[in-house]
Amino acid sequence: MPAISTSSLPDIVFMLLFFFMVTTQMRDTENKVAVKLPEASEVVKLERKDLASYINIGSPVKHLQAQYGTDARIQLNDSFKTVEDIRDFIAAERDAMSEGDRQLMTVSIKADENVRMGIVTDVKQELRRCSALKIMYAARKPGIE
Amino acid sequence: MAKKTPEINSSSTADIAFLLLCYFLMTTTMGSQTGLSRRLPPMPDQNQKVEDQKVNRRNIVVVRINAQDRLFAGSEPMDVTQLKDKMKEFLSNPADDPELPEKTEIDIEGYGKCLVSKGVISLQNDRGTSYQAYIAVQNELVKAVNELRDEWSMSTYGKKYSRLTEEQQEIVRKAVPQNISEAEPKEEKKK
Numbered sequence: 001m002p003a004i005s006t007s008s009l010p011d012i013v014f015m016l017l018f019f020f021m022v023t024t025q026m027r028d029t030e031n032k033v034a035v036k037l038p039e040a041s042e043v044v045k046l047e048r049k050d051l052a053s054y055i056n057i058g059s060p061v062k063h064l065q066a067q068y069g070t071d072a073r074i075q076l077n078d079s080f081k082t083v084e085d086i087r088d089f090i091a092a093e094r095d096a097m098s099e100g101d102r103q104l105m106t107v108s109i110k111a112d113e114n115v116r117m118g119i120v121t122d123v124k125q126e127l128r129r130c131s132a133l134k135i136m137y138a139a140r141k142p143g144i145e
Numbered sequence: 146m147a148k149k150t151p152e153i154n155s156s157s158t159a160d161i162a163f164l165l166l167c168y169f170l171m172t173t174t175m176g177s178q179t180g181l182s183r184r185l186p187p188m189p190d191q192n193q194k195v196e197d198q199k200v201n202r203r204n205i206v207v208v209r210i211n212a213q214d215r216l217f218a219g220s221e222p223m224d225v226t227q228l229k230d231k232m233k234e235f236l237s238n239p240a241d242d243p244e245l246p247e248k249t250e251i252d253i254e255g256y257g258k259c260l261v262s263k264g265v266i267s268l269q270n271d272r273g274t275s276y277q278a279y280i281a282v283q284n285e286l287v288k289a290v291n292e293l294r295d296e297w298s299m300s301t302y303g304k305k306y307s308r309l310t311e312e313q314q315e316i317v318r319k320a321v322p323q324n325i326s327e328a329e330p331k332e333e334k335k336k
Binding site for chain 2: 006007009010013014016017020021024038039040041042043044045046049052106108111112113114115116117118120121124127128129131133134135136137138139140141
């Protein structure tokens, strides 16, 4: 019995590789807070992903709980921050953008469904103070994990 | 006769490609970010005197979620599932009820004169409200507006809002505005 030709296998795998390279994006930050987004049926897509800044709110992930406790915290970039740090964060994000893109900046608030509105309200107030007014409450479509 | 060059052994290319594939699978995320888009009101200037915005009582409905995630629309308690229809009735005011918001005639470019509701939904929450409940309510409010837009575009263009052209969507957005105001957080109760 002749052996099955495997000469096209590399081509198939390369094709898969290119597919994933094109459709995915680099994970830029490590999640330090566990965020399970709330469900909403009327969600819209974030238009310019490159102009979005993310504010994660939730309780720290399991292995950090010993150190930071289980209270909801804010994560900016790669570390835990407080509400006061948002101002610097927004300023830094703005600086990294070109002049024309700055009004289009969107702040995506990724908050866990179990956090209380108190912390979210604080974040919103701080964003208003920095006049970063375009926001998005990150949510997922029902049925999609 | 020239000596035949030996072929490069390519049996390991597959393995290399698999390795690369695995690397990309691990380090990247399938990104489709979705969410509810909102525009925050600008911070009022501190030196400026805060003028009380005189909004006619009939034009505003207060939707409140308290710390126990109970929902109140106007003054009556309500379930989230009932909210959408209530808000649609409020925004469209089909019977021209004097208790419900008034309409003004505005001129929309590319369409002409059109009656637009002046109704504003004011969403208030407590510090103890859970985010999940808050988003659920936001979602219902958006759904109410979206359905009204669909109905409006159905009767005007005979198509659903999402199937209209950019310009037509712009017109519909002006005819059925999404006026949801996220109220200033209430000051802590003074004793």
